[in-house]
Amino acid sequence: MLKGMSENETLQNRNWNVLIYMTGVVILFFILLMRLFSLQFTHYDENLQRSENNRIRKVVLVAERGYIYDRNGEVLVRNRPSYQIALSSINMPRKKSERDSLFMKLLGIKDAAGERLFDSLSLDTAFQRSRWIKTRPIRLLEDATAEQVAIIEERSEELPGVMTVIESRREYPYGTMASHALGYTSEISEEQLKLPEYEGYTQGDRIGQKGLEQFYDKEFRGVNGMKLVEVNASGREVGTVDGVEGTEPIPGLRLVSTIDLRLQKVAEEAIPDTAKGALVAIDPRNGEILAMVSSPRLDPNIFSLKKRERNKGWAHVALDTMRPLTNRAISGTYPPASIFKLVTAGAGLENGILTENKYYSKPCTGGYQYGARYQKCWGTHGSLNVVNAIRLSCDVFFYQAGLDIDMNRINEFGRRFGLGEKPLGVDIPGEKAGWLPDSASFNQRNKRLGWRWARGLILNLSIGQGQIVTPLQQATLIGSLATGKGVYRPHFMKELRDSQGNVVRRYEPEIIRPGNMKPYTHRILLAAMDSVVNHPGGTGKRGALPNVRVGAKTGSGEWKKGEKTHAWYAAVAPLYDPEIAVAVIMEAAGGGGAVSGPIAKKVMEAYFENKLSEARKNETQSAP
Template sequence: MYKLGDNDYVQNRNWNVLVFMCVVLILFGILLVRLFSLQYTHYDENLQRSENNRIRKVVLVAERGYIYDRNGVVLVRNRPSYQVALQAMSLPRSKAERDSVFYRLLRIKDKEGVRLFDSLSLDTAFQRSRWIRNRPITFFEDASPEQVALIEEHSSELPGVVTMIESRREYPYGTLASHVLGYTGEISEDQLKLPEFEGYSQGDRIGQKGLEQGYDLEFRGKNGIKLVEVNASGRELGPVKGVDAQPPVPGLHLISTIDLKLQKAAEDAIPDSARGALVAIDPRNGEILAMVSSPRLDPNIFSLKKRERNKGWAQVALDSLRPLTNRAISGTYTPASVFKLVTAGAGIENGILSESKYYPKACTGGYQYGARYQKCWGTHGNLNVVHAIRLSCDVFFYQAGLEIDMARINEFGRRFGLGEQPLGIDIPGEKGGWLVDSASFNAKNKRLGWRWARGLILNLAIGQGELVTPLQQAVLVGSLATNKGVYRPHLMKELRDDNGTVVRRYEPEIIRPGNMKPETHRILMAAMDSVVNHPGGTGKRGAIPGIRVGAKTGSGEWKKGAKTHAWYAAVAPLDDPQIAVAVIMEAAGGGGAVSGPIARKVMMAYFGKEDEEKK
């Protein structure tokens, strides 16, 4: 016989059992629904995820195109470089296992007992692997074959650690033509935000200066893709069967206009410790034959390991001589007496000067203009325009400038490549110059309170006040000699594919009129000829036996009491111009004495007279 309390107990127990059974049924129902969802509703999606864990997409980086000189000599090539990296998707998920991989890497030592990896680089890579999952994270660059072998020995203990091989740029001639060639470096975050870098990703190496930057898109080629099977440790087992890899398309090779022999001659002539620049150009088509900016730098430092690369970068970036600056295209200087060719050309072209014209005031060492006495560097007597250019007489050009006026002088200069507008060379960093008139002078000096005065023409007529680049000076004398137009200066001759087929050829382009009356041309050429080939000429140290060289010297003032910048601009042969050379040596003294011999060495190499130079 049951008591009332016993019934309550039984009922409560049955109710609890019922609730428990319902909960179990609900959980099983949820589990069945989830299994159904995984097996049927999301089958394709889960299969794809499974395949993604088993199959890895590997990007096959295209080989970067080479750079050659005009005769086919390799100036820039690629070298293989082994990298050790973390493959984030293959790393263990648990912190303990990841830490285990970390400490195993730290324990690896080379044959001399030195740790292969430093903890800081490893820690940084492991931290980055938490949010970067789609690409390898390099933590050791330029590993030697012996170091790679050490990693492979421990591969079974290092899930997620991979060794890769990539191409690094190599510049076999070191500093030679370094500002022309440029260098490559990892793309920055700021660059990735720019529209011109659409399609690039973090970690990509791109051209940062010179031809490497100017033709980066052509050099890059097109990356390929392959699918490989991987095991649970992330090790590659081999290609996926039945799926063909998409091979990379190598970048284009660039045949430059640079002549290696001429480039070597130019760099041998300019000490690396000096500050200066040289441009040698073919005025008939705008091809740059040689370009030097000193001091130079070795672009190979940008292909080294990160620590060595940062050290090398710091040295050049902090160098007070600014070796990163390409003075040939971005250095701006007063043109000095080379500009007298422009003043004279404007005067002859406008009927103001002629071979028979002499100014009433002969050169006695200076010129009185109002209350101002303007000195000349010598005492030259009574001269015509040809003699004034030969002796570089300032007094003659003081008077000529006042009579011709700056509007005519500037117009003539712009015809032949001078002025604010850059010439459009095919590497980045080019600057324009400055031709001074009353409006531009007042605008530039407004904050200083300076105003245009007619007396400024005295300085401007002799090239003390305007600004030019060495490239503009070379283009100026070259186009004055040809009288057939100013061609856009360029460094690319041809682009070829991996089979040697020409994909693109640079077509010469006239960008300025670059012409004058036959009489103007005849007188200017006679004057340039006398600068070099007359015993009293200021540029006689640039003479070459058997070659008719024409030139103009200059000494550019830049700081009171300091040595002048030494200019020498030359062209040869005058009757059939093939090469124009402009040289500037900063704070070096007289142009004829310092820069003339440098230009001569380059021209001797061009005309195959190096042996005569050595005698």
């Protein structure tokens, strides 16, 4: 009986086990059915979208950046195709183990020479960035060679999310030519992304840095397009999505600059790259900058190279004690030296303190006694009027004139012609303002040093030793003094055109300072500039041209005791109907007339030769 009950219990227990098992199976299938129902019905749209995201990729079509031309249509900046090996965050493996495997596979890839294509640091950075950048591929290798592209394509199946992208990179066909004016492009930094002016930009965008590239970046960028493409499991594009139209990119605007390439070449050849200096050639009738040189120069093409080469090039220029990154033409600040004597003379003539025939009672005997102080002159010039004092650049005459005129009057006249504390507003970033000291600004500027304004300071200031100017200001000054028709804002942009060549915007010349003076003042200053170049003993005779009347003023700017002076030369031609003004400074080079005068002469010769050749060309074309 007990034995029977035991068998019954065993059978009953077995039935319960089967029942529990079957119940578990039913529940499991029920869960699977519910999950299937959820996937196919409840979350159908969501899952379809995920599926589509894995199959379909949104590709941003980057707009071609606008070109830069010189005034005659010569290409100064263009684009070139560049292959990039990139990482697509959408198609990368999700599991950490698979991502680590992809990382190690990439790290192990070598080229024919046995060199690794990727380094661990750049790969790690790219993988980290892929966590938050979802909209565009992340560059792993820039400017990849055909061999490197082939290696990646051969292994495409084992490298999910790794792809080859064709981008355009900036190319500067003339290398260092006009590099400081043109600027360069590079990837936007994290600091720049935080600035309001870069709203709408994203990590990985290449933007203009320095020069015209930066100032007109938004105009050059254009508008990106978009297309939807189908990709396989490895993230490779296999075709476009039927029935979905993308948007074509709109190319950036093209800038026709005021630069004359032929003139720019002459200017750069005239200044050795081993020297520190700058040159600005400008049309004083409208402010168009015809040429701008800052030496030493740099090659902006280095910023379009692959990362390793770019870093090497950047380190070279950044650590160079000659400071090739500095645009000395607009941000180099120097004492104006004797070129400022034109301002002192102009202020005296305007206020009736100087006249054409005024001679000071104390002639130049090599210096001037002011109280207990004896102020030297660079020569012995005797008794002079204002024209001859400028011709010979006599300091003693201007010591006396400055004391008579006073700095407030002198500074007021200088501000009329572009000097002073405000930049001229040229359309490239980095321009610095100058400084015209008076008693208030001098005391404020030197408060920490405990220096106070004294009347004796006028002696140095009247000859341009103590103020601050830029080469751009000096070119603007000499040009507007010669025209007498106002100071035009210096600029590089002549026209902006679309990809079909239609003019979208044309620069309208703008007068920013009055540049006014009495006809009498104007006549005397022109006569003085004429005498500097074309009369016996003139300090600027080395800048004379045989068939064009040149007016000029030389200067030697003191900056450090025991060192050679900065060599200044500012000239304009034709003197009585000005078309071009040129300012040259060569740092620590000596006398302006001897060093910088011949440089300015070469530029002016080239300008008028170009003009003659263009005139002959037009005559030939118009002949029947």
